[in-house]
Amino acid sequence: MIPTSFDYVAPESLDEAVALLQKHGDDAKVLTGGQSLIPLLRLRLARPGVVVDLRKLSDLGRIESAGEALEIGAAATHAEVMNSAAALEKCPLLSETAGEIGDVQVRNTGTIGGSLVHADPAADWPAAMLALGATMVLSGPQGERAVAAEDFFVGLLESAAQPGEILTGIRVTVPRQPAARAYRKLAQSASGFALAGAAVQLALDGDTIAEARIGITGVAEHAYRPREVEAALTGGALDASSVETACASAAEGVEVLEDIHAGAAYRGHLASVLTKRAVLAAIERAHGHAS
Amino acid sequence: MEITVSVNGKPERRDVEPRLLLCYFLRDVLGLTGTHVGCETSLCGACTVLVDGKAVKSCTRLAVQCDGQEVTTIEGLARNGELHPMQAAFREHHGLQCGFCTPGMILAAVDLVDSGEARDETAVRHGLEGNLCRCTGYQNIVTAVLEAAGSSS
Numbered sequence: 001m002i003p004t005s006f007d008y009v010a011p012e013s014l015d016e017a018v019a020l021l022q023k024h025g026d027d028a029k030v031l032t033g034g035q036s037l038i039p040l041l042r043l044r045l046a047r048p049g050v051v052v053d054l055r056k057l058s059d060l061g062r063i064e065s066a067g068e069a070l071e072i073g074a075a076a077t078h079a080e081v082m083n084s085a086a087a088l089e090k091c092p093l094l095s096e097t098a099g100e101i102g103d104v105q106v107r108n109t110g111t112i113g114g115s116l117v118h119a120d121p122a123a124d125w126p127a128a129m130l131a132l133g134a135t136m137v138l139s140g141p142q143g144e145r146a147v148a149a150e151d152f153f154v155g156l157l158e159s160a161a162q163p164g165e166i167l168t169g170i171r172v173t174v175p176r177q178p179a180a181r182a183y184r185k186l187a188q189s190a191s192g193f194a195l196a197g198a199a200v201q202l203a204l205d206g207d208t209i210a211e212a213r214i215g216i217t218g219v220a221e222h223a224y225r226p227r228e229v230e231a232a233l234t235g236g237a238l239d240a241s242s243v244e245t246a247c248a249s250a251a252e253g254v255e256v257l258e259d260i261h262a263g264a265a266y267r268g269h270l271a272s273v274l275t276k277r278a279v280l281a282a283i284e285r286a287h288g289h290a291s
Numbered sequence: 292m293e294i295t296v297s298v299n300g301k302p303e304r305r306d307v308e309p310r311l312l313l314c315y316f317l318r319d320v321l322g323l324t325g326t327h328v329g330c331e332t333s334l335c336g337a338c339t340v341l342v343d344g345k346a347v348k349s350c351t352r353l354a355v356q357c358d359g360q361e362v363t364t365i366e367g368l369a370r371n372g373e374l375h376p377m378q379a380a381f382r383e384h385h386g387l388q389c390g391f392c393t394p395g396m397i398l399a400a401v402d403l404v405d406s407g408e409a410r411d412e413t414a415v416r417h418g419l420e421g422n423l424c425r426c427t428g429y430q431n432i433v434t435a436v437l438e439a440a441g442s443s444s
Contacts, residue, residue, distance in 0.1 A: 106421065
């Protein structure tokens, strides 16, 4: 379908963008890559009066190393994150996750910030953000505020970004070393979205897992951390059977989504299986590098 | 609003509605019907064009987003009547049957080769994930892309 009519503005500064959002409130939508917004416009599920395109704010596309942290501009495309030397060196879970998103064309256009604010329950980025303990930086009329990933995904297609606020960047602390990481998903074959996906960031200590952080996407209304699994893995051994036992509760305490592609029982099962696979892949990869 | 987009090397200045999608800007405003519109939901890749050298789906991009950018469509690949190496490889290896997916497939493949991602068969198949073909079973397409990758490197 053809989108409904809207006014289009491409502000020259962040202040101008924030002012536009404040002025137009719910009637305004922020555009970066448009890989979520344009389909919504076409289906007329979104009918904004004003579209505020951030394409002229070139600072928002930067990916920078800042000491023990990595600052990723919200308008960096998935491909830019995937190919960023800084991301690959300091936080390879970001590169790996980016490479699993959609297809080449979507990765060339879609942005990390757009995906995060859209908060699709089956998007890939939220899982990685939770596993990395990332911080979202929002700019609004009252200035800047930081929101932890765990507090950022609040509901189905709902993030903590308020109308009038713009997600400007994502801050990721370099994971504790020696680290291991992996992202595993089962994609719905037409859309590439995750039926279930698990991002895992581990800190290893010899033959045990010193710390485990996991983000699960596709399974519930929004991505979440399976705390029981993290606790069971922490201090535990690296063998397949210990890991499998620890990952069994990946969907426990969660209201599991159900749709034509996957029933709740199957999705819940996938959560455990993919978490286990991600943990084992992370360990195997880390050991491969060490040898 | 008024935009200027360089299409196949030629600056095109037009007054367009903000809601106009790039694929319809190319097809209906400029008459470049080589860009095909398939699923219109950014899944099939038939509408793929290059924007500043990168493959994008023109059904999921507003024309106004391309103000000041360079767009290459299938019409812009051949030079002086000579097929682009990717087009020639598709012809040589019969990488098409009905031809509907072909313009998007070729442009996606050009990006793949230009970005150095067309290393081997697996990489080519993975790299063309965003382009669907209902005729060929992909085999000849992959052969064509690999050959073009070899000849241009």
